[in-house]
Amino acid sequence: MNESTLFNSTVPELLLLARGKVRDIYDLDDALLIVATDRISCFDVVLPTPIPDKGRVLTHLSRYWFKQTESIVRNHFLTMDLELAVGHWESLQPLKGRAMVVQKAHPLPVEAVVRGYLSGSAWKEYRQTSAVCGIPLPRGLRESDKLPGPIFTPATKAPQGQHDENIPFDRMAGIVGRDRAEAIRRISLRLFEEAAAYAAQRGLIIADTKFEFG
Missing domain, CATH: 3.30.200.20 (Phosphorylase Kinase; domain 1)
Known part of the structure; x- marks a missing residue:
């Protein structure tokens, strides 16, 4: 080094x-x-x-x-x-x-993931269920296809060395509360949409991203 x-x-x-x-x-x-x-x-x-x-x-x-x-x-x-x-x-x-x-803040025990493209764990789940985190998607999509619109796909925060788990929105609501979950979803989608548009104007693609709240 x-x-x-x-x-x-x-x-x-x-x-x-x-x-x-x-x-x-x-x-x-x-x-x-x-x-x-x-x-x-x-x-x-x-x-x-x-x-x-x-x-x-x-x-x-x-x-x-x-x-x-x-x-x-x-x-x-x-x-x-x-x-x-x-x-x-x-x-x-x-x-x-x-x-x-x-x-300092107390982190919430969920990750706020927003996806604009079908890749990674979302692609694996889509091949099995034609949905991601309980969100139905059109049939016939291919890996890394652009989605019709960004989707909010929360995940659990796994300990180091273990894999995060994608979870349905209702399960997230059960963990952090319905009102808080809906606010996080709304803010996360807006953050992604504005950042993706800003990046696209500069020739960059933001396929997906993760936010954490506290």
């Missing part, structure tokens, strides 16, 4: 709360420090070989989209200025550009 590659972060001055598949999370008392490492997660498994500067790219992309969508829904992003928000510690120097300070 070269100097621009970070597999695991180390900040001795802070309490490490969790190491996710890609990100490390530290406690800042009234906030959190989220560090995007260069780890690669594929099919819910962390691979042994990182990609140099991947975490920096992820962090700047995240900040960009948080700013782009803050008029639709509030988000937890506060700043990427670590010296201002945290301190002038030597341990923070390797984290510049790949870490952000965020507001």
Whole structure:
């Protein structure tokens, strides 16, 4: 690994709360420090070989989209200025550009997935049932076909090393409450539609994405 590659972060001055598949999370008392490492997660498994500067790219992309969508829904992003928000510690120097300070929140135990194209686990489910998360789809679709319109397909949050499970909307409503589930679905679809349109104007396709709420 070269100097621009970070597999695991180390900040001795802070309490490490969790190491996710890609990100490390530290406690800042009234906030959190989220560090995007260069780890690669594929099919819910962390691979042994990182990609140099991947975490920096992820962090700047995240900040960009948080700013782009803050008029639709509030988000937890506060700043990427670590010296201002945290301190002038030597341990923070390797984290510049790949870490952000965020507001604390209690994450809901579901993932808000929106799909515009038929791929991945949705394609597998469609081949078996002609539906995805209980949403009927036209027959005869092929893998990676564009869907007639974006669909909301929630999933459970599986522990690291296990696969997330697609669930019907009614099951999500049973977990987080009907009103909250409907609000999450409405906001998620709007976020996806606006982001997909913005990307399409620049020659990019957003096939699907995942949001998390708290």
